[in-house]
Amino acid sequence: MATVVLKRTGQKMPLVGFGLWKVTKDTCAETVFNAIKAGYRLLDGAGDYGNEKQAGEGVKKALAAGIVKREELFITSKLWNTFHAHDHVKALAKKQLSDWGLDYFDLYLVHFPISLKYVDPTHRYPPEWFGDDGKVYTQNTPLQETWKAMEELVDEGLAKNIGLSNCQGSLIIDLFRYARIEPAVLQIEHHPYLTQEPLVQLCKTFGIAVTGYSSFGPQSYVELGxxxxxxxxxxxxxxxxxxxxGRSVTQILLRWATQRGIAVVPKSNNHDRLVQNLDCNTFDIPEADMKKISSLNIGLRLNDPAEIDPRLAIFA
Incomplete structure (x- = not known):
């Protein structure tokens, strides 16, 4: 399996993983089990997806069946915006590990560089973007405070690697000024309509691995309207x-990313497509065609919190 080696730990992260975004609770356990059975070793989850317990059930079933050992899996989760305060980071990570039935995450990411008002998980979980009244409430927690708590997760063995998601260059550069443990991975929206080449180059310069989500561009958002x-x-x-x-369009879109060293985490509820997606690294796209695909870039961002509230314009 093609992998990318993470800088600090030397851990190998698969270039193709299975994304849990939009996987429904009632199918998640079986979908995860089938993904592992099909050969997926990277599972990309998040507290905000609302299906971590079910994903953990799928993992447990695969472990019990002897398909894999825990150390053969690479499991990613993410810290949601309402848990950025120092003391909330560890509490939330422990809750998520409990939901998964795990002792540690291979990778734990700050989901967005956005701090929202704390919502007690016993009151509402996942809390999403809004307060009980449907309004957005920001919280004045700097990323430096959050990152210090993320580093403590590594110290305590709760996460092997930590990283960022949906961050731009200026914030990454600033984080490097104070980080004791540097981010291992940056996860970003990435497809031919949004190639983000300067950001990818910055990560390469700093030794940060890049994972792209929404690899299929607009198609990834059809079911969400x-x-x-x-x-x-x-x-x-x-x-x-x-x-x-002689390949599917999904394989071309995924290989365009992985051929440039960018990991991908596609999701599919269709078993044949699930297997097909995993098989995207068995061929190379000619360089001329790679350039043609990259030239489709129009800066089309589909996941932009500014559409929820102008105060959340992190990509402005």
Whole structure:
């Protein structure tokens, strides 16, 4: 399995993982079990997805069946915005580990560089973006405080690696000024309509591995009613490359990323597509076609918190 080696720990993170975003609770356990059975070793979850208990059940079933050992899996989770205060970070990470039925995460990410007012998990979980009245309440917790608590998770063995998600260059550069443990991974929205090449280059310079989510662009948001722009599945450039390679459009979109060293975490509830996605690293796209795909960049960002509240314009 193709991997990327994480700088500080030397741990190997698979280049292709299974994403748990939008996987429904009632199917999650079986979907995770089937993904592991099909050969997936990286599972990308988050507290905000609301399905970590079910994902953990799928992992437990796979372990019990002898398909894998725990150390053969690479499990990622993320810290939600309402838990950025120092003392809330560890409490939330422990809750999430309990939900998964795990002793440690291989990777734990700050989901967004956005601090929102604390919501007690016993009151509402996952808390999402809003207070009980449907309004957004920010909280004045700096990333430096949150990151110190993230580092303590590593010290205590609750997370092997820590990282960031949805962060831009200026904040990453600032974090490097005070970080005792540098971020191992940055997870970003990444597809041919949003290539983010300067950010990817910055991460390469700093030795930060990059994971791309929403690899299929607008298609990733259809079921949420949030799709914008022309589907990459129907774009002439993508379909022509797929035809010339004898591959599916999803395999082309995933290989375009992994061929450039960027990990991907696609999700599928269809078993055949799940297997097909995992098989995206068994061929190479010609360099001329790689450039054609990259030239589709139009800066189309589909996951932008500014659309929830202008005070959350982290990509402005």
């Amino acid at each position: 949030m799709a914008k722009g022309t589907s990459l599945f129907e774009h002439d450039v993508i379909t022509s490359v797929a035809k010339s390679q």
